[in-house]
Amino acid sequence: MALTETLANIYLFIWQKKILKEIDQNIEFFGRYKDQIFFTWNKSSALPLEKFLQDIRENHANVRFQMLIGTSVQFLKAYIENQQGQLYTRVFHDPTIQRYTLPYVVGHSRLAYSDWLLSALIRAVCYCSTVDEFQQERIYLELTCLINGYSLLFVETHVKHFFNYFHAQTMRYSRHQSTYDKFRRQWFNFTAQQQELSEQLQKFDDNDRLVQFSYIYDFGPKCRFNRDFRRLWSEYFKKHPILSEEGSKMILTSKHFHSLNNLLAVQKRSYTIQQ
Numbered sequence: 001m002a003l004t005e006t007l008a009n010i011y012l013f014i015w016q017k018k019i020l021k022e023i024d025q026n027i028e029f030f031g032r033y034k035d036q037i038f039f040t041w042n043k044s045s046a047l048p049l050e051k052f053l054q055d056i057r058e059n060h061a062n063v064r065f066q067m068l069i070g071t072s073v074q075f076l077k078a079y080i081e082n083q084q085g086q087l088y089t090r091v092f093h094d095p096t097i098q099r100y101t102l103p104y105v106v107g108h109s110r111l112a113y114s115d116w117l118l119s120a121l122i123r124a125v126c127y128c129s130t131v132d133e134f135q136q137e138r139i140y141l142e143l144t145c146l147i148n149g150y151s152l153l154f155v156e157t158h159v160k161h162f163f164n165y166f167h168a169q170t171m172r173y174s175r176h177q178s179t180y181d182k183f184r185r186q187w188f189n190f191t192a193q194q195q196e197l198s199e200q201l202q203k204f205d206d207n208d209r210l211v212q213f214s215y216i217y218d219f220g221p222k223c224r225f226n227r228d229f230r231r232l233w234s235e236y237f238k239k240h241p242i243l244s245e246e247g248s249k250m251i252l253t254s255k256h257f258h259s260l261n262n263l264l265a266v267q268k269r270s271y272t273i274q275q
Contacts, residue, residue, distance in 0.1 A: 008035065015060050022052060031075055037065075038075045040082075078127050090133040091124055100144045114158060117145060121162045125187045131180035138172075165190075201249055209248040216254070226252050 016032065023030045023039055030039040041049045046069055053067055072081035079092040093099065102113060120141050128134035138159070145155050163172050166186045171179060204210040215225075229252060237243040 005034065011062075015056055018056060033076055036075065038073050038080070041069075077123070087129065089127055089129045091127045091137050100140075100147045102144060102148050113145070113150070117141060117155075117158050118162060121159070122187060122191070125184055126191065131175055131177050134180060135173075135175070201251075204249045209242065210251065211243070211248055212251045212253065214253045 012032075012035070016037070019037070019039060020030060022028075026042065028040045028042065031037070043049070049069065050067075057065070071083075072079065074080075074092045077092050079090050081088045103116060121138065124134055124137040124141070128137055142155050142159065146152065159172065160169070163169055166183065168183050168186075171183050174180065201210060213229075230250065233243075233250065234245055240247070242248055
């Protein structure tokens with residue numbers, strides 16, 4: 001992170017607390033990413049909001065900001081709108097960017113796009129407040145992979161895995177809003193649990209109690225290997241003060257084999273030219 005960005009975060013944190021205090025009193029939404037801030041305001045008139053922001057501008061003359069007030073906003077990749085008192089959200093696609101394009105990745109593209117597709121589906125269910133918007137976004141993601149050369153088997157495998165995680169196979173083609181709301185709450189709870197797990201792992205890492213192993217993986221039941229490895233680890237280090245399950249956390253990651261060309265290629269020896 002650049003020093004200017006760090007200093008900006010420190011400075012913005014001081015005066016954004018005033019906005020957060022006002023928002024907490026009125027049960028509003030607030031979001032900030034770097035120098036972009038958005039929050040909701042459900043009062044009948046915008047005059048108190050304009051006065052509130054003007055007071056901040058006068059008390060903090062060094063902070064220069066552009067104020068935009070409306071019933072809708074695009075924040076990062078989310079479109080948020082107030083539709084007659086109802087919160088409506090969906091995934092926002094920048095019209096200046098060509099549609100049906102995959103993000104550029106470096107390295108193992110198939111593995112990277114597998115993770116991207118799963119992340120994009122999770123983002124879709126979290127962002128889309130209606131089942132129709134979610135289904136449109138799901139179809140868009142599937143078409144994006146197919147147009148860029150990935151097989152139908154690749155798409156079907158990953159999409160089915162996404163829905164089977166909560167045993168919601170019928171949700172893929174469902175148009176029932178109540179069923180979608182239940183499916184959506186499950187993913188909200190899942191993301192919250194992942195955030196808690198990430199915080200716990202960070203605490204173990206800060207105390208030098210996080211153990212990470214990488215192993216070569218090409219094919220076969222990877223989940224069974226992870227399960228057997230953890231079982232053996234638990235048996236051997238059950239009473240260890242640090243390496244036991246209670247004293248530390250373990251992360252297993254797999255590495256793919258290189259291509260056959262890389263394995264069989266022989267690097268040419270370097271020669272020095274004598275003068």
